[in-house]
Each structure stands twice: as C-alpha cells, then as structure tokens.
Amino acid sequence: MPDSASETLPSGGGKRRKAAKRHTAGVKAVAAAAGVSLGTVSNVLNRPEVVSPLTRAKVEAAMASLGFVRNESARQLRAGSSRILAYLMLDAGNPFFTDVAKGVEEAAQAAGLSVFLCNSNEDADREADYLDLLEQQRVQGVLITPIDQNSSRLRKLPSRGTPVVVVDRNIDDGEHCSVAVNDILGGELAIAHLLELGHERIAYVGGPNTIGQVVDRRDGARRALRKAGKPPENLIELTTGALTVAEGRGAGQRLAGLPAARRPTAAFCANDLLALGLLQQCVSLGLRVPEDLAIVGYDDIEFAEAAAVPLTSVRQPRQLLGRTAAELLLDESSNPDHEHQRVTFTPELVVRTSTRGTL
Amino acid sequence: MPDSASETLPSGGGKRRKAAKRHTAGVKAVAAAAGVSLGTVSNVLNRPEVVSPLTRAKVEAAMASLGFVRNESARQLRAGSSRILAYLMLDAGNPFFTDVAKGVEEAAQAAGLSVFLCNSNEDADREADYLDLLEQQRVQGVLITPIDQNSSRLRKLPSRGTPVVVVDRNIDDGEHCSVAVNDILGGELAIAHLLELGHERIAYVGGPNTIGQVVDRRDGARRALRKAGKPPENLIELTTGALTVAEGRGAGQRLAGLPAARRPTAAFCANDLLALGLLQQCVSLGLRVPEDLAIVGYDDIEFAEAAAVPLTSVRQPRQLLGRTAAELLLDESSNPDHEHQRVTFTPELVVRTSTRGTL
DNA sequence: TGGAGTTGCTGAAAGGTTTCAAGACGATTG
DNA sequence: CAATCGTCTTGAAACCTTTCAGCAACTCCA
Structure with missing residues (x-):
C-alpha cells in the first residue's frame, strides 16, 4: 500500500473470533423442526396459499429460529429458472x-x-x-x-x-x-453544427475502431462533410486507445502541440469523457475554448453541463x-x-x- | 416512449425465427458421445491432468460438437463453492x-x-x-x-x-x-482549510444522516470549528435527500436564495456530486465561485478537476x-x-x- | 512369474430443492 | 350411512454435477 498512509486495527475489540463455518440449515431441518414434510416447507416457500395458516406459521417460525436461507443453486437446478x-x-x-x-x-x-x-x-x-x-x-x-x-x-x-x-x-x-x-445521425448533427459555425478543419477524436459506436459516429461526421461538399481530408482523425478522460487528455496534448496554422479549429469527440479530458488539457495548455478550439462531445452525461466550459454534446435517451x-x-x-x-x-x-x- | 423519437424494425431481415428452447447437453450426453463415463467428463473439466491425452481429446471434441455449457448451479450445489x-x-x-x-x-x-x-x-x-x-x-x-x-x-x-x-x-x-x-479527519481538513482562508459562516451540505459518511464528515467539520475556538452555529447544515448532483443543485438554489448578509461564504459538501451540482447552480444564479462562495467537495473524483471552477476536494485512495x-x-x-x-x-x-x- | 505400484477409468452416492401423483382427513350431500 | 368432494399434506423422483472408493490393466522389479 504505497500511495496512502494506512492504519490497521483488529476488529471486535480484541475478542478473537474465528471465521464461522457455513452451517446450512436446509429445508430438511426446517421440516423436522416444524414437524412437517419437506414438501410442505417447499410449499410455504413457493405457494404459501395452499398451506393452512397454522402449518405455515409453524414452518415460518422454524425457518426464523434456524436461520434458514434458501439455497438458490438447488432451487435453480431443480426449477430450471x-x-x-x-x-x-x-x-x-x-x-x-x-x-x-x-x-x-x-x-x-x-x-x-x-x-x-x-x-x-x-x-x-x-x-x-x-x-x-x-x-x-x-x-x-x-x-x-x-x-x-x-x-x-x-x-x-x-x-x-x-x-x-x-x-x-x-x-x-x-x-x-x-x-x-442512430449514431451516424448523431455524428452528422455534430459536424453539421460545426460546419454551420464556419469551421473547416475539424478533428475527430475517438478509438479504438473496433468499437462500433466510434466508427458510426465517424461515418456520420464524414457524411456531413460530404453533404456540405467539403473534402474528406477536412476531418482529421485522432485515434485514441480507449474512450476515457485520460485518453482525451492525451489527444489534447497532441492537438495543442500542432502549429496553430495546421491545428483544427474544432474537435468532435466520440464521447463526453474524451471531450472532458480534451477540454481540460487544452485549457491548461493555454488554448481558449471555444475561441481557439470548439469542442463537441457525445452522450450528454450529467458532467458535460458542469464542465469548465459547458460542453456541447449529442444527447441520447x-x-x-x-x-x-x-x-x-x-x-x-x-x-x-x-x-x-x-x-x-x-x-x-x-x-x-x-x-x-x-x- | 414519450421523450424520444424511435423507430422499430424486425431483426433478421424478415426471416422470422422463434426464440430457441434451452437445450441442455449435459455431462451425460457428452459422456455418451465420447464413449466414456460421467466421472471422466467431470475429470476433464476439473482435473484435466489425471485423464489421458487421448480420452481428453475425445471428450473435448464431444463437448465442442454438442455445445456443452457446464451448469454452474449443479456444480455449486455439489461442490459447495x-x-x-x-x-x-x-x-x-x-x-x-x-x-x-x-x-x-x-x-x-x-x-x-x-x-x-x-x-x-x-x-x-x-x-x-x-x-x-x-x-x-x-x-x-x-x-x-x-x-x-x-x-x-x-x-x-x-x-x-x-x-x-x-x-x-x-x-x-x-x-x-x-x-x-478517516472521514472525521477529512471533514476536519476541509473546514480547517476554509477557516484558514478566513471564512466564518460555513455551510455543510449533505444527507441523509442515516449514511455514516455524511455524519462523520460533519462531525469532523464540527471538530475543526471547536479546535479553532469558533461557535458551532457557524456551521450551517443544509440537509439533502441524497448525495447526487441534482440534490446539490437544490442546495445551491436554497443557498443562493439567502440574503447576502446571512449567506455562508463557503460550503463544504459531503461529496463531489453535491459540490458539482451546487457549483453549477450557484454559478448559473450569478454567484461567483470562489469570491462569493468557496466550495470544497469530497472524494476528488475525476470530474472535480474538470469542473467549471476546478474543485477543491478531499481525496481518498x-x-x-x-x-x-x-x-x-x-x-x-x-x-x-x-x-x-x-x-x-x-x-x-x-x-x-x-x-x-x-x- | 508373482507381487507391488501406477495410471486411467468407472459407477454410484450425494448435494438441497421443487414437483407431482397420491394419500389422509373432515365435511357435505343424497 | 355411504359416497363424494375439498383441503392439506406427504414421499419419492428428478435436476446436473462432483467426488471417491474401487477396479482393470499395465509397468517394474525381484
């Protein structure tokens, strides 16, 4: 435990107590204690309405006093569900x-x-x-x-x-x-919005490409460009290793490192975690959001709205x-x-x- | 499905396919197919080293071709673990x-x-x-x-x-x-920090009081006041119904509604979700953070740092x-x-x- | 060649529950 | 009073696996 001070005490005020063995009072023991048959105990458990109130009370009392806990493995094995x-x-x-x-x-x-x-x-x-x-x-x-x-x-x-x-x-x-x-539509919405604002060079931040959502959102982005008559190279892909805040920060580092002339003026991120990381890193490296870099996230999680710069995002139900x-x-x-x-x-x-x- | 447009299509390109029945090829069927006994199949599963490579191969082939899936309920029932x-x-x-x-x-x-x-x-x-x-x-x-x-x-x-x-x-x-x-210490750290900055009237935002963490952090807060020789009334308790962003917003509403003279100048929240909600609501109601209201959270979750105003927080490992x-x-x-x-x-x-x- | 040791496999029992056909018992009816 | 009906309860079988004592066949050595 290297990265935090810790203190360990015995629990139980020093009264040493061994771990208890698993003592399973089963349906059988309950039946014996209540003076009824196995089947009746099972009925109390599963079809209480068919057993007389008196017997039911006896069985329930026995269960309580023995601390009966139904064995779900056995139940499932037999009942099949x-x-x-x-x-x-x-x-x-x-x-x-x-x-x-x-x-x-x-x-x-x-x-x-x-x-x-x-x-x-x-x-x-x-x-x-x-x-x-x-x-x-x-x-x-x-x-x-x-x-x-x-x-x-x-x-x-x-x-x-x-x-x-x-x-x-x-x-x-x-x-x-x-x-x-519809993630393709979602990607399209995001990019159409950015295009409308006049952005030309737009980054797409997301990965890995084995994840369907990442691909669909990118394809939607491409489609928006196509529909607007822009060349596909205007979408600069920054591939990440996962959809996390940390990866977003990494992408921010890469983005901020580009010379201003070649740097995209907007970024569309495959989810909000990436966007939040990207946002945080870019701000801390001195980029202004949205003036130097506009950012669109995806998912509209609760934290998107509370971010350093409240995040434009694609909301899903x-x-x-x-x-x-x-x-x-x-x-x-x-x-x-x-x-x-x-x-x-x-x-x-x-x-x-x-x-x-x-x- | 009231709050979102949706479209529903049949899956499978129209090829109607009924839900499959659970067809359980058990250890018995595998044994029969492989021409060995039940026990041997079980050994392949649990102690492969005791069965000869040849038999093992036969059994494994049978398992694969029958699509055998071990029934965990039965395993657990028998094996007990x-x-x-x-x-x-x-x-x-x-x-x-x-x-x-x-x-x-x-x-x-x-x-x-x-x-x-x-x-x-x-x-x-x-x-x-x-x-x-x-x-x-x-x-x-x-x-x-x-x-x-x-x-x-x-x-x-x-x-x-x-x-x-x-x-x-x-x-x-x-x-x-x-x-x-140590949540008492955590609460103490938070309040000591605020006292050091000169705050006198401090809100404690948290609840319900059935949750131990809420109580401990509050007690720590009280202790810090006591140690600093301040009266306990300087800690104004705002009790919430849960530890969520939404409840934090509610608390923000209440806080911002107070006349400036009676309003605390700082708030310590029982966790970061509350703090983020509080922060968001206060900012949107025109309070400046930290000038009008300083805020301390608890947990130091990843989003605390990325918040509108990066959040002071008590970090836990x-x-x-x-x-x-x-x-x-x-x-x-x-x-x-x-x-x-x-x-x-x-x-x-x-x-x-x-x-x-x-x- | 006989005995001991080893290796690999078998068959039956066991684990705790649910299910269900059948039985016990009392009450109701003709 | 006998027959029928209803309500409760019973006991055994079944669910699928693991475990383990025992058996068969083989190897090794004296």
Whole structure:
C-alpha cells in the first residue's frame, strides 16, 4: 500500500473470533423442526396459499429460529429458472452506461427480477469471460454493450437458450434484439453544427475502431462533410486507445502541440469523457475554448453541463435505452411468440458554450 | 416512449425465427458421445491432468460438437463453492464507487474470481433485497458500502457463512473486516482549510444522516470549528435527500436564495456530486465561485478537476480501498486463521480554484 | 512369474430443492 | 350411512454435477 498512509486495527475489540463455518440449515431441518414434510416447507416457500395458516406459521417460525436461507443453486437446478438479469457494460466508469443501467434496473424491478452488473472495461477477454460465466449461471438473460458485436460467443448464446439483447448498438443477425441510437445521425448533427459555425478543419477524436459506436459516429461526421461538399481530408482523425478522460487528455496534448496554422479549429469527440479530458488539457495548455478550439462531445452525461466550459454534446435517451432493452429481454424470455426487434432512437444536439459563437 | 423519437424494425431481415428452447447437453450426453463415463467428463473439466491425452481429446471434441455449457448451479450445489464476489454499491452513478469497484475487480481477477456489481442506489429496501439474494446465491463473499451499517441483515450474513467486508465505512462489531478512510479527519481538513482562508459562516451540505459518511464528515467539520475556538452555529447544515448532483443543485438554489448578509461564504459538501451540482447552480444564479462562495467537495473524483471552477476536494485512495477490501475478503474466505481487521486510510486535501485566494 | 505400484477409468452416492401423483382427513350431500 | 368432494399434506423422483472408493490393466522389479 504505497500511495496512502494506512492504519490497521483488529476488529471486535480484541475478542478473537474465528471465521464461522457455513452451517446450512436446509429445508430438511426446517421440516423436522416444524414437524412437517419437506414438501410442505417447499410449499410455504413457493405457494404459501395452499398451506393452512397454522402449518405455515409453524414452518415460518422454524425457518426464523434456524436461520434458514434458501439455497438458490438447488432451487435453480431443480426449477430450471433464474431470477437474475445481467448487464455486461462496456465501461462502468462512464456515467452514460450507469444511466443505462438505471433504466435496466427500473424495468427489472418492475418485473420482480434482480440485476447483476458486469464490467468488461473495454477488454475483449473480460467480456468473453463474463459471457461464459453468465451462460454457465443460466441467468434469465443478458444485456450487453459489446466491444465487438461479431463475436462468435455473442451469437452462440441465444441458440443455446440464453436470450441476449444488444444495447447501444444495432445488430441484424436475427439472433438478438437490439436497442440503439442512430449514431451516424448523431455524428452528422455534430459536424453539421460545426460546419454551420464556419469551421473547416475539424478533428475527430475517438478509438479504438473496433468499437462500433466510434466508427458510426465517424461515418456520420464524414457524411456531413460530404453533404456540405467539403473534402474528406477536412476531418482529421485522432485515434485514441480507449474512450476515457485520460485518453482525451492525451489527444489534447497532441492537438495543442500542432502549429496553430495546421491545428483544427474544432474537435468532435466520440464521447463526453474524451471531450472532458480534451477540454481540460487544452485549457491548461493555454488554448481558449471555444475561441481557439470548439469542442463537441457525445452522450450528454450529467458532467458535460458542469464542465469548465459547458460542453456541447449529442444527447441520447440513456435510461430509456436501458429500460427498453430490458423490456425486450423480458418479452423474449417469457413470450413464446417473441420476434426480434431493432429499436432505434434519435439523438439530439445540445448546444452549449463550448461551441457557442465561435469564429 | 414519450421523450424520444424511435423507430422499430424486425431483426433478421424478415426471416422470422422463434426464440430457441434451452437445450441442455449435459455431462451425460457428452459422456455418451465420447464413449466414456460421467466421472471422466467431470475429470476433464476439473482435473484435466489425471485423464489421458487421448480420452481428453475425445471428450473435448464431444463437448465442442454438442455445445456443452457446464451448469454452474449443479456444480455449486455439489461442490459447495462459488467463484463469485459481489460488490453492493451505494451508488453506481457516483464515479467514486466505480473506481472502488475497479480496485475490487483487480484483486478478484488476480485471484481468479469474478465480480458481480449490485447497486442499492441509496435505497435501504434494495440493499436488503440484494443482501438476501446474494446470501441465497451463496456467493464467496460480499463487499458492501452500506446505507445503514447497523442493519441486522448485515450482521447475520457472516455468522451464516457468507463473509462480508464493509467498504468506506469502519465498523467494529467483530463480525466484519472493514476498510475505510478517516472521514472525521477529512471533514476536519476541509473546514480547517476554509477557516484558514478566513471564512466564518460555513455551510455543510449533505444527507441523509442515516449514511455514516455524511455524519462523520460533519462531525469532523464540527471538530475543526471547536479546535479553532469558533461557535458551532457557524456551521450551517443544509440537509439533502441524497448525495447526487441534482440534490446539490437544490442546495445551491436554497443557498443562493439567502440574503447576502446571512449567506455562508463557503460550503463544504459531503461529496463531489453535491459540490458539482451546487457549483453549477450557484454559478448559473450569478454567484461567483470562489469570491462569493468557496466550495470544497469530497472524494476528488475525476470530474472535480474538470469542473467549471476546478474543485477543491478531499481525496481518498479509491482503487486502493477496493483492492484492500477484496483482499481482506479473499483472506477471510480462504484462510482459516483469518482475523477481522479495520483498515483506515488517510485522506488528503487537494486545493484548487474553488477555494483559491478567497476573502 | 508373482507381487507391488501406477495410471486411467468407472459407477454410484450425494448435494438441497421443487414437483407431482397420491394419500389422509373432515365435511357435505343424497 | 355411504359416497363424494375439498383441503392439506406427504414421499419419492428428478435436476446436473462432483467426488471417491474401487477396479482393470499395465509397468517394474525381484
């Protein structure tokens, strides 16, 4: 523990206490204590209405006094169904995805299910490991914002019985539902806005290009240029290694290092974290935003508005995205006539100071 | 879907495809296909070194061709152990906790375990539900940043065999390890800094008071006043309903509404989200920060530095907190001589513009 | 060549729950 | 009073895996 002072004390005021062994009072012990059969205890647990109030009370008392905790593995093994949904997130540190997760939790709670969050952290290996794990756990279903939506693992899950809904990406392979925002349009909105303000040389900051969102937003940017009759070289691509604040700072360093004549006058970032990092670094290196560099982010996370220079950003309906995805998943796992769907929402440009009145 | 345009298409290019049934090729089917016994398949899975290369190859081929996926419920039921850790977070939308989670994941990965994240979202009922769920799942252990550390449920888990480590809170009941940062000291640092700058009337923004961190930081603030010989009324408490940006904005509204003469000249917020909201609202209502109102946050999340006015904050070793907690948990569940510990880290004041050169 | 040791595989038991056909019991009806 | 019905409860089977004692075949050495 090198980078922080720490102090360690024994807990429990010195009363040494060994770790307790797992003492499982099972359904059997409860049955014995209550003087009923196994089946009855199970009924109390699963169909309380069929057991007489008296017996039920006895059983409940026995459960309480023994500290009975149902063994979910056994339940699931026998009953064959899990009451858990998982959301495998691209980056739990990005408020965009935690807002999506909130929408997921909302829909799950309404259906009486619980949500486990998993964080792939933009790492394909971790994503794969989590997918395997979740499949082995036989969760009700998986929501995922994938790193690579062509992964074979991703395609295999549904055919083996684990429904998968892709979030924040569209996918049309007939195996999944997907819920997304039109990222091409989003990119187009951002660049059209900058072009309208008179910017000619515009940087696109984003990466890696394995991430679909990064590519789509860039393609939208290109399309906006094309539509405006500008040459594609006007879009200068700065590729980053991830979609994080730190990478944004790195990009800012590179950008600020360019001679003013060759430096773009505006930057469009693939997400707000990059934009915030870029903004921070550029400001600290003496560039004025928006006068020297206009910046557009993407996602419109809560912090975009509170930034040093309030950030123009492309807004996505975050919670709605999550809620809709969860609802599709629930439909898929409960409705035998379920048909896969692709839902696409429309993004919206929110203009703030970081691009206001430039040039 | 009221607040966003959306478009829905069938997926799969119109090829209607029904949801697949769960077709479980089990260990039995694999054994039959490979011409070996159940036990051998299990050995391939769990102790590959004891089976001859030839048989192993046959079994692996059979597994691949049948798409075998091990049923984790059955495995766990029989083997009695889970390979999963859970971190029950207070607020997944707070970057502080996702950084802690990163530390947890790091330590877990090093030990070959996986982490499920759960979000209580500052809601005691959800916290209780998740604790029940995790206990039923028989996870290896639970890390938790509790809403109420005196909850009976929390105390019961360890005695029934699920180790629990409390994160970001100290607790001394002999049942848990805990890892925390000295929040009293943190509060003291913040207020001492403001006093040194000459502030007399200082607001404390935080709540609800059921959350331990909120109380400790306030107590630290009071202590600093006491030590400086100031009357306790100089600390004006603004109680919030949660530790969020939105609540911070609300507090800003209240604060800015006060007549200048009665308004505090500085505010210490129980966390950075509150501080960012407060900052944003005050600025938009025309207060200058730090001239009219100095602000100190808590946690030093990544966005504190990038805020409209870079935020003075009390820094905590976030990842280290998570990593240490996970390591204690792992020790508890693997080391029979484990003794509960309370680890306390020391916070550090990071001074930025939001308090610089005030008064 | 006989015995011991080794290697690799087998088969049955066990783990805690749910499910379901069937039984027990009392009440109601003809 | 017998027959029928309803309400509760029971006991055994089933879910899928791991574990472990035991067995077969082979090697090695005396």
